[in-house]
Amino acid sequence: MAIERTFSILKPDATARNLTGAVNALIEKAGLRIIAQKRIRMTREQAETFYAVHKARPFFGELVEFMISAPVVVQVLEGENAVLKYREIMGATDPSKAADGTIRKLHAKSVGENSVHGSDATDTAAVEIVQFFSGNEIVG
Numbered sequence: 152m153a154i155e156r157t158f159s160i161l162k163p164d165a166t167a168r169n170l171t172g173a174v175n176a177l178i179e180k181a182g183l184r185i186i187a188q189k190r191i192r193m194t195r196e197q198a199e200t201f202y203a204v205h206k207a208r209p210f211f212g213e214l215v216e217f218m219i220s221a222p223v224v225v226q227v228l229e230g231e232n233a234v235l236k237y238r239e240i241m242g243a244t245d246p247s248k249a250a251d252g253t254i255r256k257l258h259a260k261s262v263g264e265n266s267v268h269g270s271d272a273t274d275t276a277a278v279e280i281v282q283f284f285s286g287n288e289i290v291g
């Protein structure tokens with residue numbers, strides 16, 4: 152199986168409730184390695200660029216406001232099949248539909264305040280990672 156990298160964000164609802172360690176424990180328990188991590192205050196420009204694919208959606212404004220409302224933790228995760236594995240442990244976007252034991256089932260508050268983001272494919276991950284990390288910040 153391929154060793155992949157994926158991009159992760161611990162969102163404002165997670166950092167506000169002091170859940171960085173709890174989420175990281177679930178990530179590491181799943182066998183993914185956190186090979187880069189930093190806590191940042193996302194700028195409006197960064198949030199709008201990151202979520203540009205959702206620009207036409209009715210929730211876009213709300214999503215951007217939420218992502219800049221408090222600190223986030225951005226991460227690069229590495230491991231076998233990392234993109235799919237992280238999506239599995241995150242659970243469904245809507246926490247009411249997320250499987251038991253997933254990050255969103257355990258911690259997310261709503262479809263908007265859903266605690267974590269993970270890339271949907273390896274090519275998306277590559278684009279998302281370079282938006283937030285330079286090469287020397289990633290130590291595999």
Ligand code: CMP
Binds near residue numbers: 205214262263267
């Ligand atoms: P994420 O995986 O970060 O990618 C897009 C985000 O949009 C998603 O998680 C949700 O946080 C957010 N989102 C999706 N649907 C809705 C919705 N109906 N209302 C508010 N936010 C949403």
